[in-house]
Amino acid sequence: MQGKEKPPAGDAAKGAMGSTIINKPSAERDCEQANVFCELADLSIWLPHSKSKAPQYLNDLGVLIGDDWDKPQHWMKLDRALAIVEANPALLTGVGVVICKSTVIHGMRLNAIDVDLIDGYHKADPVRGIEAVIFDPATDADKVRGIVSLIDRIDTYWEAGPSRTGVHAYLWVPEDWAVRYANTGKFYPGGCHHAEYYTGEKPTYITVTFDPLGACNPLGVLSDAVQAQLGPMLTPVDAKADMPPTSVGTPIRLDDYGLPDDQAALVAGTLPKGERSEGMLGLTVGLLDDGHSRDDVLATLHEEPNLAEYFTSKHPGDPAKFALAELEKAWAKSWQGILARLAPYNSAWAQPDAVTIRAFAGMPVLNKKAQAAIRFDAKATTLDELDAEDPSQQYVIEPIYPLGVPGEFSGAHGIGKSINGVEQCCCVATGHDWQGLSVTQGKAVFASWEDPRPQIMRRVKTWLRNVADPLEHAKAKRAIAENLVVLGCDEIDLMLTAKAFGVCSVRDEVIELIAESCQGAMLVMLETAALMHGGDELNEDLAQLAKAVKLITKATGAAVITVRHVSKDAARNKVVDAYVGRGGGSFTGAMRTMVVLVDVPVEDVRKKCIGFGNAAVVTGRPVLAYHHVKANYGDKMKEPVYLAVMPDGHMERVTGPDEKQAHSDRLLEWLRDNVPAEGMSYTKIRGASKKHGTKQDMVRVMLEMLKSAGHITNRQVSCQGGKGTAETWYLTEQV
Structure with a gap:
């Protein structure tokens, strides 16, 4: 003292x-x-x-x-x-x-x-x-x-x-x-x-x-x-105030409720005193968000011994008044309280039930205790299963989009993912091959959280204009009107996931709505991941987005493809692998197929002789490479699909190095069978284009490819009569 x-x-x-x-x-x-x-x-x-x-x-x-x-x-x-x-x-x-x-x-x-x-x-x-x-x-x-x-x-x-x-x-x-x-x-x-x-x-x-x-x-x-x-x-020092009984509500049983650790410790009376205030707020808000009434929560605060002791120790003079004040503070922060304040806009929110509250907040409809009660019935393998014939994998676009499988389509910002996605949906709706890949015709859904409906429809019309044959054009137009569903960002005001109180979860009511709208679809294209996801781009939150996409896939049976941006480093360095997506890798890990779109540098276009069919190498137009980097339910494409971006934005396939190699191999085989020891002039080789299958305007490109590979060579030879020289080609083994 x-x-x-x-x-x-x-x-x-x-x-x-x-x-x-x-x-x-x-x-x-x-x-x-x-x-x-x-x-x-x-x-x-x-x-x-x-x-x-x-x-x-x-x-x-x-x-x-x-x-x-x-x-x-x-x-x-x-x-x-x-x-x-x-x-x-x-x-x-x-x-x-x-x-x-x-x-x-x-x-x-x-x-x-x-x-x-x-x-x-x-x-x-x-x-x-x-x-x-x-x-x-x-x-x-x-x-x-x-x-x-x-x-x-x-x-x-x-x-x-x-x-x-x-x-x-x-x-x-x-x-x-x-x-x-x-x-x-x-x-x-x-x-x-x-x-x-x-x-x-x-x-x-x-x-x-x-x-x-x-x-x-x-x-x-x-x-x-x-x-x-x-x-x-005044309050005597040794007086232990008792929490008075309350005449309202029914206490909630918390012994097996599935509370977080700190809240469970608060109920058990083992939470340190300095942490009890925060724990009490979290517990009260959580009970209200689970749909329990304020009366029931108040009764719980009065009847649960260690919760009552918290109030009597903090305010021994009037613990009941303090408990009511703390409940009102929690109610104001809870989703139940938020909805109640919005009741003028929706009368059903005045006294919302647990499903409404948790759906509005983007939280699981079931609390932890209810989730734990769900049975997990593992079934033993049967002989019938072992003897049954394996079903063949069906594809919407083979081999990139297996039916009934969630997938990812990644690329840098502005590279052309949206255009590709729209054109793929148009091909599925009409049954047209997509850039040489076979397609199963059916309903297709393109839902964009990024572009408004008018912009999407401009891309649909652009694709349709490139169907040149009048009869095919009319047929494709009718098929699109029947099979293509378009939703723009001006029509969508929903997120697949939401984050509340630091926890990201699937919005089940949104998943149900999307699944219902997409019933019967073969292909569902969702763009982009960042705009339809309410959480962060961390593994824990992206895992919830992956769960949402898989739930849509399960409910529709479609190939559900999520368009996603790549990281800045991946975009700058043109990285092509399964983990280029922005943020954590948990989303990609959950997808069963994945494609990546990258731009091809001009020097690579020339070096690889990427061109239109057997025509000249592409010049003056951007060229993109569409890589199939992940395939859990089938074989990956061995080589990318090369696409030239046309003036109207439409994508047209161009010949990649694998196809050029096929052309050059056929030409080499013909040369070996037909070029004599004294060689053959360029004019004769070009004139025999129908025999060796190489268009005349591509003969020079193919000969140069074979020359760089060491198979053939050339030199200028004097013409008969001494009238100038002629370019003559020889097999290397003949020289």
Whole structure:
């Protein structure tokens, strides 16, 4: 106990107040110090405070902090606290005193009273005769004294609080009386909204404004008569308040509810005290989000022993009121509360059930306990299964899109993924081959979270215009009208996943809606992953997006292809593998087929002789390579499909190096059979194009390819009669 004789009210006491920030005449300020705080100025019980009245102190590095302010080693004398305030006017606004057990002089302990004249929202209270006025202590002292009866009953120093909506008192009380009572958060002495009494049972910080309410009285001693009046209103130290029973609701059984670890520890009474407030909020919000009524949650807070103990220990004076206040705070943060506030737009949200709440929030419809109750029935392998013939894999576009399989279509931003996706859907709707790959005709759905419907329809019309034959054009137009479903971003306002309270989950009601709209489809193209996903691009959240796509696949039986952007590095470096997708790899890992679209550099187009059929190498047009990088249910394409982007945006297949090689191999075989030892002129080789199958305008390209491979060579040979020279080609083995 910090005990000492009453210090003199001399120069030392006056010096402590000399630097106060309160704007008063020095003589008056010194008088107040001498008469009021001379007993406390030299005690290390003072701390500066910030604008929010939070106590602060300087750590070893000279930095102002508020952590562990209640540790006595951080407290200081009054003059030191005032000096720190003066040195930090932008951060600190005043000082205060710590009411604690150790401040005892001559058997008297320092206590404090905080009287709030009005509530926290500055509202009047006609029942108690409280006016919603911020008072001026210089002019309204008598008025305040007339309202608050405690001021006249307790003869001590009273001052205005920093907000001027309440008053503080500092007084001495007998130690043997003070030890009987705990800090009392609220009691109601009359003439005020409420009062708070601090005995120092636990360190409590009270601001000091040095702004007396009327006369500047010294710290007084609580009389026996007032002790007798106050005692019944305060909370005894050894009293264990009981949570009163509630007449509403039915308690929720939490013993096997499947709570998170911290909430389960709170219910079990093992959660550390510093973590209980956050745990209580999470538990209450979670129960409300599971669809439990406020009455049932309140009954649970009352009846669950360790939850009730939390409220009685925090607010022993009125734990039931505190529990109700905490419930209302949680309800405001819960999805149930959010929906209720939106009830004017949808009356069904006024009292939403669990399915509505969790669907709106994008959370699993079943809570953890209900999910755990789902049976997992593993079936033994049967002989019939072993003897049955394996079904052949069906394809929508062979071999890239197996039927009934989720897949991924990745590429850099703006490379042409959307155009390709639209054209693939058009091909499925009409039965036309896609760039030389066979297609199974059927219903196709193109849903874009990126482009509006008019833009998608422009691409559909562009594809249709490139069906040149009039009869085929008319047939394709009718098939598209019958089999193609288009949804633009101007028609979609749904996400497949949502994230709430840090947890990403599938929005089941959205999946059901999409699956219903896509029934009977062979191909469902969804673009893009980033815009239909409510979570982050991390493995845990992307796994939920993958789950959503697989659920749509299962419900429709279609090939469901998700268009996805690649990472910046993959786009810059033209990376072609199964993990180019942006973010975590869990999404790609769950997909069963994957294609990647990359652009082909101009030098590679020339080097690989990529051209239109047997025509010249492509020039002046972008060329893209469509790679099949993953195939869990079949063989991958060995070589990419090369596509030239035409002026109207339509994609047209061009001959890649594999096809050029086939042409050159056929030409080499013909040369070996037909070129004599004296060689053959270029003119004759070009003239025999129908025999060796190489178009005339590609003969030069093929000959150069064979020459670079070392199979043939050429030189200029004089013509008969000495009339010029002729380009003549020889087999290398003949030279």
